[in-house]
Amino acid sequence: MQNTRLARRAAEEAQMRHLTPAAPPAPRQPRAAAPAANEDGREPAHGARALYDALLQANDRPDAALRAEARAFIERWRAEMRTQPCDLPASPDGLATWQQANLASTGAAYQAYLAVRKAGGPRRYFGSRSHALNFLRAVAPTKLVDGAWLYGLLPDAANPHLNDLILTYVEELGDGDPDKNHVLLYRRLLDAMGIVDWAEQPDEAYVQGALQLSLAACTTELLPEVIGFNLGYEQLPLHLLITAYELDELGIDPTYFTLHVTVDNAAGGHAQRALRAAAENLPALADREAFWARVADGYMLSNAGQGTTDAIAAFDPHQALLQVLGGRAGEGSLAHSDYCRIEGRTVNQWLADPAAVGGFVAALERKGWLVRGSDPAQSRFWALLQGEHASMFGVFGDYELQVIYDWIRGDAAADGAAFVRAGPAARAPAPPRAFRHVRRAAQGQTPLSLATLAEDGSTLDPDLAELRQMLEGDDVVGRGAALRRLLGPAMHWGPAGLEATRHVAQMMRAA
Ligand SMILES: [Fe+2]
Structure with missing residues (x-):
């Protein structure tokens, strides 16, 4: 059986439960190889990166050929991931217990990690600052399309069964607040850390992002898979907690990661919504078991490709x-x-x-x-x-x-x-100050923001004036298309995308 992210995560959590001393992640194991060919044996025209780029470029308008390619990519990874063990309950009835058990085990593992660290153990993930920065770079293709797997649901926003999922998407976009839009936060983090060449990475770094964009392009055929993918993606993993802790310790802003600890919470956050969406979308007339099997496929897809601990272990x-x-x-x-x-x-x-x-x-x-x-x-x-x-x-x-x-x-x-x-004064290398200490020291000072430079909130984004005009006009169809386009994975983090998101967020809250 090939080693998978799931297996490694389970091993990691088991190790933490037994209070073993902190150690670097397990050496990289041979991973699930990228499935090579289409069902008919044709080589895919696009690798993961090319597909990712093409889908992002297409935003809300992938043509039929690109959608077919996205679908074939999903099917290849579906087949691959079916060879791996799946820990999702056999029926949706077991979901709440499953989530609670995961949460308890993650919580216990994290407490064990903290105990080891407080006793003087070394960092578990990042051996140096460049190791941490290299990790931010390695996962950038995934983080820069954060939330994209839900985008294809937008045309069905009026369907109350999908309310939790659409709200999750809009929250991934920060409700249109630039300080909370996940993709924009990550872009700023890369800029602040001087990580410019993140795009130059091997194809495997693009698999997860390409799957997310592919699900968005094929949502009309793949609703159960989207629901399952969301279920997997929105559970709180141990690696998120440790990553946030160690980035902070290295003086690197962990906001992108801590934000996910809070929004993915099981009490009322994205994790809870993901569970509710899975239960509420089960068909009454169609075959429930077949639907659930596809939810499980989608869940497994959220674990395909290079994950957090893979990227960390791969650093040399x-x-x-x-x-x-x-x-x-x-x-x-x-x-x-x-x-x-x-x-x-x-x-x-x-x-x-x-x-x-x-x-x-x-x-x-x-x-x-x-x-x-x-x-x-x-x-x-x-x-x-x-x-x-x-x-x-x-x-x-x-x-x-x-x-x-x-x-x-x-x-x-x-x-x-x-x-x-x-x-003028050369210094010797000095250990970093934790980011939270730096931020605390700055409290009370008015933070300077680049937005301060704007005159009357003006912006050069040409889509903004167009959007405002459309919202005031009576072309309902055109308005819907404009909002959908601006909330697309390639657009939502710019000024017009953020404003469009604020309108959609308002409509969702008012609904
Ligand atoms: Fe996110």
Whole structure:
């Protein structure tokens, strides 16, 4: 049986229940391989990333060919996930007990984790700051379409059976509040952490996001699967609690993650709504068992592809360094003069071949440009990036600098120190202050927001004026289409999307 996220999660929680000392996530196991071909044996035209990009680009208007492709993608993953064990109750009657048992086990595991940490145990997930940032980067394709699996229900918003699911979607969009829109929060987090190149990832990082967008594109045929997917996605997992705790500890804003701890709560939050939606949508005339089997398929799809603990376990500081340097090799190979020679080869020659980046790093170490296991201030290569005579200043973004910095520091990077920016007074690396302490210290000060710069709330979003005009007009059909388009996965986090969401949220609350 192939190892799955479900199995690893169960093992992790079992380990925590037995109060074993904190340890890094289990080494990455061979995962469920991406199903390769369509039912008729044709190779799919799109891999996960290409499908993800195409569906996002299409937003509310995937054409028939793209929808067929999305459906085939779902069917391939449905077949794959049917080979894995499913812990959903055999009938909806067992759902409440199932949820309570999951919650109790997650709660106990988290308390055990906290006890280990308070006794001085190391972080369980993130060995360094660059490890945490690499995780944020790895899961970005999924987080940036957060909620998308529910989008296809929007045309049926007047159906009271779907009320809980539509409300969940609108809340994923923050009810139109830019500080609560999940996708926008994640975009801001990536920007704040200097993670620019998140799109450059292997196909497996796109599987979960592509499934979510595919469900949105095929909702009319896949309502039970959407309900099941939502059921799986909206339960509170242990990894969310630990991730939020450790990001905070590393001085990284955990709001995106803590927000999910609160909105997914089982008492009245998304988890509870997910349960209610599963029960309320069971058919009275059609075959209930067949419906429930498809709900279970959807539930399993929420566990397909690379998950949180997979992304964390996959981190390797050396590979991350090679990826950072290799990512710049193309432009770097043209930027250096032939005076820069390392072991007889010009830097241009080293960088011209991305496969040679590993050899380049080894040569830099041999020649003393990189001194591993020391303060980066002692490495000449670091001095090129940050410092008084940093001729490569600005070449790398903050995430990339952190990867290089932590790689040079080696084991010492376990203190989670952020890289030291160039300045008149050079500092030694210092352990981070917890994010909550930084925020508490800032309490009482009026927070500055970029919105402060707007004149009379004005914005250059061309869709906003159009939306306002439509809302005042009497073209009901056009108005519905405009709202649906602006609430789409590609649009909802912009000014017009947020305003459209506020209107829909208002209609939902008034209904
Ligand atoms: Fe969310």
